Amino acid sequence: MKLDHTEYKQRNIKIWNEIAPRYHKRWAGVNQGPFQSTSKLVDLVNVKKDDSILDLACGTGAVTKKILNRIGNSGRVIGADASVTAINIAKKWNGKKSNLDFINIDAEKFNFNHKFDIITCQYALFFFPNAQKALKNIRNSLKKTGTLGISVHGHKDKVPFFSSILDAITKFIPDYVPPGTPNLDRFGTKKSLYDEIKNAGFSKISIKDFTFSYSPGNFEEYWKNYLKYIAKPIKEKVDALDKSQRSELKQAVKQNTIPYTKRNEVIVFPWQVLILTAKY
Template structure:
């Protein structure tokens, strides 16, 4: 999933480490990480429309896309939302997808046959368009932008009057245990694994925070709906392996640098946390998603 963490700046001794949040390095790491995990993310998660990716169709419904609309999909990733959008648009429509990951964009291009579509490697905080869109979508990207307010304000500038923005974010830690089951013990045993101020997956998991962010950027008639899904990652061992190779990919090396004893403690605590979600040997995680829509009046 889109849970990514930046590289850290360390002193020579772990005891003296002083991680500093650097937005530029963060973006470089996000880009590198997504170029690595995009294929697994797409084919094992997003394209199957399982768990949180059942929200894709909810985004499409809320967007009320018309065949001649010009649509921008921000942080489009491997194109799961873009693909659904393309199936609604007609010959007069336009689909533009932007993302930092070139690998993800290549997957998006290969999965979408809509003629009037273009995918651009672009930083959402530095968008450059000389025309306006009817609708903008963003699935699981808003919480990871260092300056999310800047992104939202930029989106308003390229939205037509009465244009609509629809975004999806993950819920709070207690409502998305897929992330917190492992990350909680990681943070307990390695509290400096990420610098203070690093964007987190649960950043807008509180509906009030999400509403405030959109309203603060100038969007009106903001509506937020909660959607509860279920994700089954298999056994704990399968879940652990998947998490380490995807969600925790960018911090795995740093975690392992603390030694096997720490890794074993993290895994042991995570297994204990996961036990409450176990059914007949397999895990069943509840997964809350918030979807917000706002209008550019």
């Protein structure tokens, strides 16, 4: 059965509510691998004291925290996300501040009566099934002089951390990604990202690409941690494979990691990230 947009979003929010603590521990709470993008994004949008900033799909608050470090007690920052669990972690991690609020919203549905100088959105645009709707809401919430900053992962071929597993797994579990799930690397090339942002009416679009490196350890550690950190409904599908299928799958994944495996058996993946800035 194909998920419609509402069903997909409900499923996705449920997943984020479940994985947010693990996501925070492994990714957002540490500045390694793709999360080296966080300070680059904050640099590129040129955060200034007194700015009013919305961090959309803030998750557990990685970007929000960096923004706050820049503006201190001045200005105003709002972190907004569809996952209540993620917001609660972000609140705890960032502490109480008079110029900081977190709110629970759907990126495709919000509107503020206040306009922002800057809106950031890191690693989330591809989760919005109707990204145009979210981008129009963003533009409506920006001042005419305002700046948008968006980070996305590169195309799957440029992010072998994901593709080494996904390319193999979808052969064994065809519905691993349920039908109706938007393609999560659909904005992973400069052209596709540029076109999407241009379509929503933004100007002065600039996209920089970065290739960070990320080491998940040796293959056994990569595989074990992947299964430990993924969402429950996805893990259940892998667990449902019989022993021989599971071992075949593991071998297929291992094969995909060979180009990135060093002589000491440690895997070092390149990880492409695109960071876009644009004006209202």
